[in-house]
Amino acid sequence: MKEIAIGIDIGGTNTKFGLVDKDGETLFQKSIPTRAEGDVNEFFKDLQESIQGALKNFPDVDIKGVGIGAPNANYYKQTIEHAPNIRWGTIVPFGEIFKKYFKYPMVMTNDANAAAIGEMVYGAAKGMKDFIVITLGTGLGSGIVVNGQLVYGHDGFAGELGHVIVNPNGRYCGCGRKGCLETYVSATGIKRTVFKLLADYTYKSELRAIAFDDLTAEFITQAAMRKDPIAIAAFEYTGRILGIKLADTMVHTSPEAIFLFGGLVKAGDYIFKPTLEHMEKNMFPVFKNKLKLIPSGLMDKNAAVLGAAALVWKEFETP
Amino acid sequence: MKEIAIGIDIGGTNTKFGLVDKDGETLFQKSIPTRAEGDVNEFFKDLQESIQGALKNFPDVDIKGVGIGAPNANYYKQTIEHAPNIRWGTIVPFGEIFKKYFKYPMVMTNDANAAAIGEMVYGAAKGMKDFIVITLGTGLGSGIVVNGQLVYGHDGFAGELGHVIVNPNGRYCGCGRKGCLETYVSATGIKRTVFKLLADYTYKSELRAIAFDDLTAEFITQAAMRKDPIAIAAFEYTGRILGIKLADTMVHTSPEAIFLFGGLVKAGDYIFKPTLEHMEKNMFPVFKNKLKLIPSGLMDKNAAVLGAAALVWKEFETP
Numbered sequence: 329m330k331e332i333a334i335g336i337d338i339g340g341t342n343t344k345f346g347l348v349d350k351d352g353e354t355l356f357q358k359s360i361p362t363r364a365e366g367d368v369n370e371f372f373k374d375l376q377e378s379i380q381g382a383l384k385n386f387p388d389v390d391i392k393g394v395g396i397g398a399p400n401a402n403y404y405k406q407t408i409e410h411a412p413n414i415r416w417g418t419i420v421p422f423g424e425i426f427k428k429y430f431k432y433p434m435v436m437t438n439d440a441n442a443a444a445i446g447e448m449v450y451g452a453a454k455g456m457k458d459f460i461v462i463t464l465g466t467g468l469g470s471g472i473v474v475n476g477q478l479v480y481g482h483d484g485f486a487g488e489l490g491h492v493i494v495n496p497n498g499r500y501c502g503c504g505r506k507g508c509l510e511t512y513v514s515a516t517g518i519k520r521t522v523f524k525l526l527a528d529y530t531y532k533s534e535l536r537a538i539a540f541d542d543l544t545a546e547f548i549t550q551a552a553m554r555k556d557p558i559a560i561a562a563f564e565y566t567g568r569i570l571g572i573k574l575a576d577t578m579v580h581t582s583p584e585a586i587f588l589f590g591g592l593v594k595a596g597d598y599i600f601k602p603t604l605e606h607m608e609k610n611m612f613p614v615f616k617n618k619l620k621l622i623p624s625g626l627m628d629k630n631a632a633v634l635g636a637a638a639l640v641w642k643e644f645e646t647p
Numbered sequence: 648m649k650e651i652a653i654g655i656d657i658g659g660t661n662t663k664f665g666l667v668d669k670d671g672e673t674l675f676q677k678s679i680p681t682r683a684e685g686d687v688n689e690f691f692k693d694l695q696e697s698i699q700g701a702l703k704n705f706p707d708v709d710i711k712g713v714g715i716g717a718p719n720a721n722y723y724k725q726t727i728e729h730a731p732n733i734r735w736g737t738i739v740p741f742g743e744i745f746k747k748y749f750k751y752p753m754v755m756t757n758d759a760n761a762a763a764i765g766e767m768v769y770g771a772a773k774g775m776k777d778f779i780v781i782t783l784g785t786g787l788g789s790g791i792v793v794n795g796q797l798v799y800g801h802d803g804f805a806g807e808l809g810h811v812i813v814n815p816n817g818r819y820c821g822c823g824r825k826g827c828l829e830t831y832v833s834a835t836g837i838k839r840t841v842f843k844l845l846a847d848y849t850y851k852s853e854l855r856a857i858a859f860d861d862l863t864a865e866f867i868t869q870a871a872m873r874k875d876p877i878a879i880a881a882f883e884y885t886g887r888i889l890g891i892k893l894a895d896t897m898v899h900t901s902p903e904a905i906f907l908f909g910g911l912v913k914a915g916d917y918i919f920k921p922t923l924e925h926m927e928k929n930m931f932p933v934f935k936n937k938l939k940l941i942p943s944g945l946m947d948k949n950a951a952v953l954g955a956a957a958l959v960w961k962e963f964e965t966p
Contacts, residue, residue, distance in 0.1 A: 400933075410933065458801040472899065474793050474800075481793075481901025482777040483937055488898040491931040496891065503932055572815065579807040580791065580899045582800025612810040613822055614719075614729070618802060 329390040334379065334432070335637025337439065338398035340364050340413030343371070345379060346630065347386060348637035352450035354630060355389075356382050368416040368425060376429045393433040395639030397442030397632055398422070404484040406436055412502065435643040439463065439632060441478055441487060443624070444471025445642050446635030447587055452625025458583045461624065462489065464590035467502075468510035468517075474581050478642075490514070492573055513570045515545035515591055521562045522548055533558035549595040563595055567602025574603070575610040578619055589624035589631065648709040653698065653751070654956025656758065657717035659683050659732030662690070664698060665949065666705060667956035671769035674708075675701050676952060687735040687744060695748045712752040714958030716761030716951055717741070723803040725755055731821065754962040758782070758951060760797055760806060762943070763790025764961050765954030766906055771944025777902045780943065781808065783909035786821075787829035787836075793900055797961075809833070811892055832889045834864035834910055840881045841867055852877035868914040882914055886921025893922070894929040897938055908943035908950065 332355065336345040339362060346357040360378050363371050383389070400411040406423025408414055426434050437445075444461040447453040453461075457476040463469040468490035472479040479486045490510035491503055498507025499520060511517055522535055522543065534551055535543065535558050551559035574586060592599055604621050611619075626634060651674065655664040658681060665676040679697050682690050702708070719730040725742025727733055745753050756764075763780040766772040772780070776795040782788040787809030791798040798805045809829035810822055817826025818839060830836055841854055841862065853870055854862065854877050870878035893905060911918055923940050930938075945953060 458805075474798050475796055477794055479793050479900050482903035483901055483934070485933050486777075486899065486901035488931055488933070491898050492895045493891065493929060496929065505929070505931070508931075572812065576811045576895070577899065579810050580805065580896065581798050582802055582805035582807075584801035610812060610815065610824070612807055612824070612827075614804050614807070615802070 329388060331392050332386075332389045333392055333637040333640035334394045335633040335635070335640070336375070336394060336396045337442075337632035337636050338362060338396065338414070339632075340399070343375065344630070344633050345375070345382075346633040346637065347382065347389065348634060350641060352629075352634055354633065355386060357630060357633060358382060362414070364414045364416065368420060371416075372425060372429045379430075391432055393435065393640040393644045394426075394430060395442065395636040395643070396422075396434065396436035397439045397636040397639075398436060399439060401436045401438045402484040403435075403437045403441070403480045406434070433644055435639045437478070437480070437484075437639065438469065439635070440469025441471040441480075442635035442639055443469070443589055443626070443631060444473055444478060444487075444635075446626055446631055446638040447589075447624060448473060448476075449638035449641055450626065450629075450634050452587060452622065453585065456584050458581065459585045459587065460489075460577065460581070460583050461587045461589060464514050464588060464592040466514060466516055468514045472581060473583075479581075489573070489577060492576070494569055494573065509569070509573055513566055513573075518545055518548055518562050518566050518592065519543050521565050522558060525558050525561050525565070529558065529561070531557040535559060545591050546594075549592070549598070552595060552598045560598065563598040564602045566592075567599055567604075568606045571603045571606030571608075572610045574607045574619075574621070575612070575615075578607075578615050579612050582615065583619065585620040585622055587622055587624045589627065593623050593627060648707060650711050651705075651708045652711055652956040652959035653713045654952040654954070654959070655694070655713060655715045656761070656951035656955050657681060657715065657733070658951075659718070662694065663949070663952050664694070664701075665952040665956065666701065666708065667953060669960060671948075671953060673949060673952065674705060676949060677701060681733070683733045683735065687739060690735070691744060691748045698749075710751055712754065712959040712963045713745075713749060714761070714955040714962070715741075715753065715755035716758045716955040716958075717755060718758060720755045720757045721803040722754075722756045722760070722799045725753070752963055754958045756797070756799070756958065757788065758954070759788025760790040760799075761954035761958055762788070762908055762945070762950060763792055763797060763806075763954075765945055765950055765957040766943060767792060767795075768957035768960050769945065769948075769953050771906060771941065772904065775903050777900065778904045778906065779808075779896065779900070779902050780906045780908060783833050783907060783911040785833060785835055787833045791900060792902075798900075808892070808896060811895070813888055813892065828888070828892055832885055832892075837864055837867055837881050837885050837911065838862050840884050841877060844877050844880050844884070848877065848880070850876040854878060864910050865913075868911070868917070871914060871917045879917065882917040883921045885911075886918050886923075887925045890922045890925030890927075891929045893926045893938075893940070894931070894934075897926075897934050898931050901934065902938065904939040904941055906941055906943045908946065912942050912946060
């Protein structure tokens with residue numbers, strides 16, 4: 329009997345699940361619509377059917393549990409709370425509903441926390457006890473690990489570094505406040521920065537030909553590689569702000585490494601160099617030249633499903 | 648046989664030690680000079696003699712270990728590193744020297760971390776698993792507890808919230824950078840704020856009669872109680888900056904409570920009200936109205952020695 333974990337990554341549009349073994353081998357993976365606007369029971373019926381269907385082809389596996397990564401998921405209460413893109417309710421009692429459809433032990437947390445556990449179990453943080461994973465997507469997510477344990481905090485919502493305040497009079501944030509880190513440092517953030525720089529400077533730039541709605545972080549990355557001055561300046565601006573804030577994060581939990589994950593990371597030196605420079609420049613002396621800033625080890629893998637599956641090994645396996 | 652811990656608090660001028668039982672009862676306490684400018688072996692000879700002398704009067708105790716709180720102490724390496732007021736060396740191998748003089752198991756960390764453990768074992772954090780203690784003295788120290796464990800970080804120096812950056816172009820800090828939190832929020836910080844406000848405003852104030860070298864945080868507190876407008880404004884300024892930064896700290900580890908310790912805390916509402924107001928105003932919505940901001944439960948006790956002793960129960964006792 330091969331031991332496997334079922335990893336489920338719930339997104340606003342699609343939900344991916346996979347059967348993953350202890351070495352990170354994915355035996356099977358499938359995507360189903362989340363139906364985030366509909367009835368949560370419809371989603372669960374779909375999920376149940378799809379998982380049962382998949383398992384028919386793997387009669388010889390021993391399922392150790394189900395790990396779920398979902399936006400605004402609460403680890404302690406097994407709820408999804410106030411998730412902007414999941415409209416099953418304001419506070420969805422996900423764990424309770426799960427029990428009606430599945431008999432497996434289940435553990436859930438938000439996507440960035442799952443990414444951190446994934447990094448520890450399957451990625452570049454193997455053997456590390458103190459590290460942080462920062463996911464740069466539409467927003468900025470983070471998972472903090474201390475003493476080999478994920479930091480959930482008193483209420484289960486710890487590790488929201490996207491909402492550290494860069495400037496109380498800064499950019500409007502989806503959370504209702506102003507100047508949050510993710511309004512600067514994320515795929516959306518760098519796009520906003522490009523438009524600020526196009527306003528501030530007179531450099532020629534291919535980015536002047538593109539409307540806000542059409543611009544992507546991927547295109548900004550490509551423009552930087554073509555030496556577009558606005559694109560390069562946008563990465564410098566992003567890296568400077570991230571670097572300054574990582575120095576602040578360092579004085580909190582003093583991790584061995586910070587891993588960056590997400591599309592922006594593909595810009596390589598364009599993002600890493602200014603981040604590292606400004607992080608070290610602003611670092612409290614005792615922490616200088618200690619922190620490793622590195623790309624996630626799961627960048628080209630099905631990281632979300634692996635992270636969700638990794639939760640199972642971390643939670644239900646005795647070391 | 649009564650089980651006791653020996654708690655030792657090493658300061659730049661004096662070192663206090665105490666024999667403390669599990670309930671926080673101090674059987675004996677004494678202060679000796681630290682001789683921080685001299686030979687560390689002279690200090691240890693003094694300490695050994697004083698402790699042996701004390702123990703003669705308590706033949707019936709079982710010593711479980713020694714806990715030490717010291718500035719810039721490293722938990723993992725048992726060293727004192729780059730402590731501005733302890734001149735026994737740049738990196739003092741305290742643990743090694745300790746073994747020459749004492750046979751007891753020993754645990755050491757910095758003063759603010761010891762204060763946090765003290766709060767957990769003897770103070771107002773009993774039963775809490777996630778909390779932070781902030782000590783407001785000459786500087787700002789902090790000890791962060793996550794999952795019932797003190798956060799030491801990868802290098803043993805985690806929890807330096809005094810060096811979060813408020814403003815990269817702000818006040819000069821002893822650490823060599825600018826704008827660190829402790830340059831605003833500490834006994835020294837509020838004094839600097841008073842002088843800034845005396846420059847900015849034309850209000851009459853009794854503080855105009857006092858030179859920088861003569862002004863104390865205690866006097867500013869008394870002036871605030873006498874309704875001095877500059878003193879009150881200085882507390883508001885201090886609380887606003889502390890509040891904003893505590894909201895940032897909250898998104899890191901989401902503690903149940905933050906305890907404030909030190910002379911400034913005696914100002915009561917003058918410091919707590921603006922801190923709480925600006926903390927909540929800047930709080931990420933999911934954390935709003937969750938965090939308890941309260942005075943340390945060890946304020947009128949020999950907190951430093953209790954904190955050091957508490958390290959022993961936390962470290963060498965199996966739960």
